[in-house]
Amino acid sequence: MTSPKLTITSTLPLPNTPVTIPRLGFGVFESPGTQCVSSILAALSAGYRHIDTAQFYENETEVGLAIQQSGLPRSSLFITTKIDIAQGTVEKTYQSCLESVRKIDGERGYVDLFLVHTADVGREGRREIWAALERLYEEGKARAIGVSNYGVGHVEEMKGYARVWPPMVNQNELHPWCQQREIVAYCQKHGIVNQAYSPLAKNTKADDPTLNKIAGNNNVATTQVLIRYALQKGWTPLPKSVTPERIVQNADVYGFELTTEEMDILDGLDQGASGALLEAVSNELEEDD
Ligand SMILES: NC(=O)c1ccc[n+]([C@@H]2O[C@H](COP(=O)([O-])OP(=O)(O)OC[C@H]3O[C@@H](n4cnc5c(N)ncnc54)[C@H](OP(=O)(O)O)[C@@H]3O)[C@@H](O)[C@H]2O)c1
Structure with missing residues (x-):
């Protein structure tokens, strides 16, 4: 996976579409107003x-404002949003998605990626939300569609109802302590991009001695090691910060490269499901799921 040529403009292809996704993302969970x-x-x-x-973050309107204020061409940006509530019918759920698109990019706008936020909405909820997203995709209101917090069983289940399969992205909690290897390998096999949420483990591992040793070797911050680790794994990390210096630091990860040995050491920190801060997916579908 290691590529010395990674830059901040590096992208990954999404399956069955010409759309590409920037490898480095920026999170705005818990960033109000x-x-x-x-x-x-x-x-x-x-x-x-x-x-x-x-x-769920209740800041789609603010994302739209930031896009406008930036003055950057819309086509140069990649904006993802997610829906976590099925409204009861495909039409109502579609309308809810359309409202998100309007907030972010206006009446005639689009989002680059729309995700089902969680598998925890029951079988009928998953089917209904996907049908709404497929409509959005077919109408060009979402350039790509995908899922989040889906295990292998949930993605396999989609084969029974999806017109668009595979989902182009699966966004999961991914960092050295929570590598979710089964779903990650499954996604790689099917060309589904693995997005890494909480890639900094919410900065809870800043004192980890192994991480600090590797940061010291490379003369960088522990958070920079974690972002570089995610990039070199082939994931798209979504570090979040509201602190200007940290925002800059988190993007300054292209002047060093973790060695194979350092990647192996970080791989060795995996704690399986118990390493998750928010959620490790279940890969088996339960009866009542
Ligand atoms: N799909 C899902 O279910 C899901 C779930 C969770 C998150 N996400 C997405 O993933 C994004 C990132 O995840 P996250 O917000 O949970 O966690 P994260 O990015 O791992 O960590 C964010 C925390 O780390 C701090 N931080 C950031 N850069 C730092 C630096 N250079 N040095 C020290 N501390 C630093 C931030 O503080 P400050 O902000 O105070 O600087 C914040 O407290 C979210 O914003 C969201 O977009 C998705």
């Missing part, structure tokens, strides 16, 4: 072009 706008403007100044929001 003006903080969301200012953090996105700082990120765009630092060179990020990929922003990750969701209906």
Whole structure:
């Protein structure tokens, strides 16, 4: 996976579409109001072009404001949002998605990627949301569609109802302590891009001695090691920060490369499901799932 040629403009192809996704993204979970706008403007100044929001974050309007204020061409940006509530019918769910598109990019706008936020909405909810996203995709209101927090069983289940398969992206909690190897390998096999949320493990591992040793070897911050690790794994990390210096630092990860040995050491930190801060997916579908 290691590529010495990685840059901030590096992209990955999405399956069955000409659309590509910038490998480095920027998260805005828990970034309310003006903080969301200012953090996105700082990120765009630092060179990020990929922003990750969701209906649940209640800041889609602020993402739209930041896009407008940036003055950057819409086509140069990659904006993701997510839906976490099935409304009861495909039409109502589609309307909810359309409202997100309007908030982000206006009446005639689009989003680059629309994700099902969680598998935790029951079989009928998953089917209904996917049907709404397929309509959005076919109408060009979403240039790509995918899922989040889906295990192998959930993606396999989609074969029974999806017109668009595979989902182009699966966004999961991914960092050295939570590598979710089964679903990651499954996605790689099917060309599904693995997006890494909480790639900094929410900065809870800043004192980890192994991580600090590798950061010291490379003369960089622990958070820079974690972002570089995700990039070299072939994931698209979505680090979040509202702090201008950190936003710049998190994008400054192209002047060093982790060695194979360092990658192996970080791989060795995996704690399986118990390493998850938010969620490790279940790869088996349960009866009541
Ligand atoms: N699909 C899902 O279910 C899901 C779930 C969770 C997250 N996400 C997405 O993934 C994004 C990132 O995940 P996350 O917000 O959970 O966690 P994260 O990016 O791993 O960590 C964010 C935390 O790390 C701090 N931080 C950032 N850069 C730092 C640096 N250079 N040095 C020290 N601390 C630093 C931030 O503080 P400050 O902001 O105060 O600087 C914040 O407290 C989210 O914003 C969201 O877009 C998706």
